[in-house]
Amino acid sequence: MPKIDDKRQAIFDATMELVSEHGFHRTSMSMIIRESKVSSGCIYHYFKGKDEIIVELYKDLKKKAARYYMSDFVPDEPTRLQLRKIVRNYFRFTAKNPHATAFKSQFISSPYMTAELEAETISYFSAFTEVFENAQRETLLKDLPKPVVGVFLIDVSNGLVNQASLGNLELTDELIDAVTECVWQAISA
Amino acid sequence: MPKIDDKRQAIFDATMELVSEHGFHRTSMSMIIRESKVSSGCIYHYFKGKDEIIVELYKDLKKKAARYYMSDFVPDEPTRLQLRKIVRNYFRFTAKNPHATAFKSQFISSPYMTAELEAETISYFSAFTEVFENAQRETLLKDLPKPVVGVFLIDVSNGLVNQASLGNLELTDELIDAVTECVWQAISA
Amino acid sequence: MPKIDDKRQAIFDATMELVSEHGFHRTSMSMIIRESKVSSGCIYHYFKGKDEIIVELYKDLKKKAARYYMSDFVPDEPTRLQLRKIVRNYFRFTAKNPHATAFKSQFISSPYMTAELEAETISYFSAFTEVFENAQRETLLKDLPKPVVGVFLIDVSNGLVNQASLGNLELTDELIDAVTECVWQAISA
Amino acid sequence: MPKIDDKRQAIFDATMELVSEHGFHRTSMSMIIRESKVSSGCIYHYFKGKDEIIVELYKDLKKKAARYYMSDFVPDEPTRLQLRKIVRNYFRFTAKNPHATAFKSQFISSPYMTAELEAETISYFSAFTEVFENAQRETLLKDLPKPVVGVFLIDVSNGLVNQASLGNLELTDELIDAVTECVWQAISA
DNA sequence: AATGAATGAGACTTCATTCAT
DNA sequence: AATGAATGAAGTCTCATTCAT
Numbered sequence: 001m002p003k004i005d006d007k008r009q010a011i012f013d014a015t016m017e018l019v020s021e022h023g024f025h026r027t028s029m030s031m032i033i034r035e036s037k038v039s040s041g042c043i044y045h046y047f048k049g050k051d052e053i054i055v056e057l058y059k060d061l062k063k064k065a066a067r068y069y070m071s072d073f074v075p076d077e078p079t080r081l082q083l084r085k086i087v088r089n090y091f092r093f094t095a096k097n098p099h100a101t102a103f104k105s106q107f108i109s110s111p112y113m114t115a116e117l118e119a120e121t122i123s124y125f126s127a128f129t130e131v132f133e134n135a136q137r138e139t140l141l142k143d144l145p146k147p148v149v150g151v152f153l154i155d156v157s158n159g160l161v162n163q164a165s166l167g168n169l170e171l172t173d174e175l176i177d178a179v180t181e182c183v184w185q186a187i188s189a
Numbered sequence: 190m191p192k193i194d195d196k197r198q199a200i201f202d203a204t205m206e207l208v209s210e211h212g213f214h215r216t217s218m219s220m221i222i223r224e225s226k227v228s229s230g231c232i233y234h235y236f237k238g239k240d241e242i243i244v245e246l247y248k249d250l251k252k253k254a255a256r257y258y259m260s261d262f263v264p265d266e267p268t269r270l271q272l273r274k275i276v277r278n279y280f281r282f283t284a285k286n287p288h289a290t291a292f293k294s295q296f297i298s299s300p301y302m303t304a305e306l307e308a309e310t311i312s313y314f315s316a317f318t319e320v321f322e323n324a325q326r327e328t329l330l331k332d333l334p335k336p337v338v339g340v341f342l343i344d345v346s347n348g349l350v351n352q353a354s355l356g357n358l359e360l361t362d363e364l365i366d367a368v369t370e371c372v373w374q375a376i377s378a
Numbered sequence: 379m380p381k382i383d384d385k386r387q388a389i390f391d392a393t394m395e396l397v398s399e400h401g402f403h404r405t406s407m408s409m410i411i412r413e414s415k416v417s418s419g420c421i422y423h424y425f426k427g428k429d430e431i432i433v434e435l436y437k438d439l440k441k442k443a444a445r446y447y448m449s450d451f452v453p454d455e456p457t458r459l460q461l462r463k464i465v466r467n468y469f470r471f472t473a474k475n476p477h478a479t480a481f482k483s484q485f486i487s488s489p490y491m492t493a494e495l496e497a498e499t500i501s502y503f504s505a506f507t508e509v510f511e512n513a514q515r516e517t518l519l520k521d522l523p524k525p526v527v528g529v530f531l532i533d534v535s536n537g538l539v540n541q542a543s544l545g546n547l548e549l550t551d552e553l554i555d556a557v558t559e560c561v562w563q564a565i566s567a
Numbered sequence: 568m569p570k571i572d573d574k575r576q577a578i579f580d581a582t583m584e585l586v587s588e589h590g591f592h593r594t595s596m597s598m599i600i601r602e603s604k605v606s607s608g609c610i611y612h613y614f615k616g617k618d619e620i621i622v623e624l625y626k627d628l629k630k631k632a633a634r635y636y637m638s639d640f641v642p643d644e645p646t647r648l649q650l651r652k653i654v655r656n657y658f659r660f661t662a663k664n665p666h667a668t669a670f671k672s673q674f675i676s677s678p679y680m681t682a683e684l685e686a687e688t689i690s691y692f693s694a695f696t697e698v699f700e701n702a703q704r705e706t707l708l709k710d711l712p713k714p715v716v717g718v719f720l721i722d723v724s725n726g727l728v729n730q731a732s733l734g735n736l737e738l739t740d741e742l743i744d745a746v747t748e749c750v751w752q753a754i755s756a
Numbered sequence: 757a758a759t760g761a762a763t764g765a766g767a768c769t770t771c772a773t774t775c776a777t
Numbered sequence: 778a779a780t781g782a783a784t785g786a787a788g789t790c791t792c793a794t795t796c797a798t
Contacts, residue, residue, distance in 0.1 A: 023300045025214030029772055039780050105298040108351065111212045115355050147357040148368060151348035159344030162297065163336040166304050179337060186375035218789055231762050401678045403592030407793055417759050483676040486729065489590045493733050525735040526746060529726035537722030540675065541714040544682050557715060564753035596768055609783050
């Protein structure tokens with residue numbers, strides 16, 4: 001991997017960790033600069049400014065997440081199984097990446113999140129979306145608006161990680177599986 | 190209502206609206222001052238600083254919410270009914286107060302949220318908590334850690350409002366009832 | 379003593395102590411108000427503003443000091459003895475009133491000190507001045523400009539108290555007497 | 568002299584002049600910024616804040632003074648001569664640098680002055696200290712605590728400059744020599 | 757005389773960003 | 778590409794003082 005990507009990644013890593021710990025407000029460029037070891041002049045070669053770092057980081061995390069969710073996807077499997085795998089992967093990924101999750105859950109509820117951005121990131125999940133459409137066609141899922149299903153996946157898992165980071169919850173594999181089951185009951189027909 | 194509470198409330202209203210629209214970062218004291226029509230010097234008679242405004246506003250919203258959730262509570266009713274009412278009230282309140290919800294969902298996923306604060310605000314919900322404990326004793330609810338049940342209420346409803354404010358969803362009463370039903374299936378035994 | 383003077387004195391006491399501990403900068407009206415227990419509105423009945431408090435306090439301290447220096451003055455004593463008494467009283471007063479001294483030494487080296495003010499305060503010391511003039515006439519003192527003699531009294535004793543308050547020196551009666559002797563040698567013919 | 572020292576010096580010069588004229592209170596950062604022609608952001612690259620500027624300036628002046636006092640020091644000369652030179656140099660330096668002196672005398676009687684700082688600055692005067700110790704061993708000086716000797720030098724000379732700046736005194740070379748002689752009589756055995 | 761909430765100018769400092777090197 | 782000193786607008790907050798009660 002060439003140097004250019006190393007720096008991009010260093011900036012992303014620093015930002016993710018800092019925002020996760022201090023929030024968007026209280027995460028300053030100078031903190032990102034210090035943490036990522038990229039000089040203040042240089043950081044502007046990679047990104048137009050602070051907002052661009054944050055938005056690009058969000059997209060990057062989404063892309064990586066999408067890849068992970070589909071990692072054990074088998075095209076010809078029954079939709080039901082495909083769906084369960086995705087749900088389980090979603091919860092696992094979230095639980096295993098608390099900094100990323102903290103960043104994402106702040107991002108989602110912030111004004112950085114726009115309808116256009118949502119539209120763009122949803123395109124990373126095309127395979128994913130297809131499975132859901134199959135599921136709805138096969139009436140495996142309740143007839144709910146798609147964003148509602150998203151909420152049951154995204155916000156529930158983010159909320160779980162928030163609770164874990166507050167020390168209210170231990171995120172064992174068993175718990176993840178139990179919650180996966182609850183969500184499945186919530187959305188399945 | 191005396192003048193002193195008017196100012197506190199004006200500050201709260203301005204902050205809630207501004208944070209809901211612009212996020213914590215990008216909501217400056219000067220914006221709050223302009224919007225609330227409380228002078229810059231005076232605002233510091235009411236609150237020690239920006240952080241205190243935000244934290245106190247969160248607590249205030251929580252208190253008002255708690256009152257609302259229990260508004261149609263009937264002591265001798267079956268737990269099952271009590272519970273359904275609370276869940277429905279939760280979703281209704283969230284849906285009817287989008288600024289408050291946007292503020293709260295940003296707050297929850299931000300570093301303002303701490304374990305101590307959570308402990309403090311949970312005390313506003315003591316009646317509420319009792320119903321849940323009854324429900325668990327009567328095995329109306331799955332045997333899940335309490336914070337998980339909280340996530341299904343809080344984060345799902347917040348997420349729904351986020352989606353609505355992005356224009357992806359219309360929060361009709363029917364939809365609220367449908368989601369209430371989904372959540373009920375997720376958490377009920 | 380009527381109430382009006384109680385408040386004036388409370389304001390003076392608070393100011394003297396606060397300035398002595400925190401300096402002019404860092405001694406705010408709100409600190410004086412808190413410490414003196416005189417309300418913010420009321421304090422402006424007694425003094426036009428912060429500067430007036432400080433200048434009037436300086437004059438007040440000077441008056442009290444002058445009274446003390448002359449406390450054991452005996453008109454017909456030889457000038458030499460009169461002079462020694464004054465010098466000794468000066469050092470004693472300074473040593474026994476460290477807050478007042480800290481205030482005065484800050485005041486003297488600050489821009490609050492003006493030539494007009496000096497002229498005004500010197501008038502409190504007329505008896506005092508007369509002794510010095512006698513002393514010079516009788517050639518008990520070196521032929522030095524009067525302000526130089528003042529420096530040997532005022533600045534040396536202030537400096538001593540500064541050193542004591544820094545913990546570099548213990549101001550025993552013996553030391554005071556020894557320094558009095560040194561000063562006497564410096565200025566006597 | 569590289570640029571970096573130019574700015575530091577410009578900040579020091581502006582601060583010294585402004586404090587000397589307006590006192591610590593009433594010397595604002597914006598005045599220092601205006602006078603030194605260093606931008607508001609930049610000044611914080613050189614110093615952590617206002618207090619650091621003031622304390623560092625004091626140390627800087629002390630270092631320069633120490634160098635000056637020892638400028639005509641001759642190792643093998645009799646202690647008596649060495650001492651007279653130092654005393655004379657002290658008075659000359661003070662008299663020739665009224666802004667520095669005004670700054671220093673405000674600093675010394677302010678709460679900026681601490682025992683730790685005194686300990687640090689005294690180390691600049693090690694050669695100086697040695698001469699005094701020799702003098703005491705050779706009984707050229709009275710057996711006084713060292714800080715008392717310091718007071719006769721420092722506070723007397725500062726006081727003289729204060730009087731001069733109030734217009735009460737003209738600091739001619741003759742007067743400086745006369746006062747040097749008085750101080751010598753005060754402290755010599 | 758007395759109160760203390762209210763004022764708004766101005767304090768110190770941090771910020772995202774630029775630019776000469 | 779890279780550096781980090783420099784910028785100045787904007788940030789939060791404190792200040793001395795006023796004024797309605």
